[in-house]
């Protein structure tokens with residue numbers, strides 16, 4: 001069975017070495033030495049000084065909203081995973097959906113500007129499929145209207161833009177280290193901020209809002225454990241190789257697929273890409289469904305991702321029309337993409353799609 005992604009695991013002995021240390025120290029969580037080591041190594045790898053390793057890629061978004069003091073309207077993208085809208089609702093803010101650009105499916109800065117009201121406090125945008133948003137234009141809008149900017153960078157680990165990590169942009173950037181992502185710690189998340197005061201606040205929120213006996217604010221449990229950090233320490237030195245392996249598979253899809261019937265999102269100039277996903281957009285939803293069924297008949301399981309367009313989530317109290325996102329979400333399918341995906345399975349996948 002070929003799934004859309006497959007988690008990468010390090011050699012077991014390497015992980016066991018870390019476990020032996022954990023068993024000796026009997027320090028399992030609460031900012032232990034492996035968590036601290038992973039944070040140091042991430043700083044080095046990403047070239048970012050202000051970051052925290054956390055429980056997952058959702059809690060970091062929630063803590064970002066809380067730390068920035070947001071309570072009203074947040075302009076966000078309809079083309080993302082449901083977590084990026086859920087966190088806005090969970091924090092009792094109102095999501096306002098700005099439609100996406102037709103070429104790379106990231107939020108359209110011109111549409112953001114039209115939705116700004118006196119209640120707008122922030123922009124929460126997603127770097128889609130490992131590509132990067134229009135960060136300069138978003139920054140200019142935020143400056144002009146005094147808005148905060150949060151980037152959901154769950155897909156962009158290892159991506160650089162203008163030679164800098166994608167996480168260097170916005171007031172706060174986040175990443176998910178879930179088992180299916182480019183770099184993972186089974187479950188895990190990252191938050192970075194250009195503002196040390198905000199990061200300090202998030203650090204406080206991460207551990208229930210208290211420092212020893214000082215109960216400063218109502219926080220949450222946003223921490224992660226030594227066992228999770230150990231996985232990260234095994235995988236981080238391999239990330240460049242894993243991205244290179246993805247790139248090779250990406251290239252094979254590019255060569256073998258017949259693009260007369262398919263569309264692919266474009267990449268921003270100066271992006272050094274992490275090859276996180278391989279989405280293809282069909283001419284119609286019917287064609288997508290036919291391809292999906294044909295692949296599944298051969299035990300190949302692509303995924304409708306992102307789907308649905310988040311402005312159409314059934315539990316929203318209010319929403320905005322986003323025709324481009326709604327259309328792309330109906331027609332986009334992510335094909336299998338992971339570092340040890342066999343070339344013959346890519347050939348098989350392409351053959352099935354091309355024959356339809």
Ligand SMILES: *Cc1c(COP(=O)(O)O)cnc(C)c1O
Nearest residue numbers: 056057058081083154176177178
């Ligand atoms: C995976 C993902 C998340 C959620 O991350 P978790 O670590 O699973 O909580 C949020 N946003 C996007 C865009 C994602 O792809």
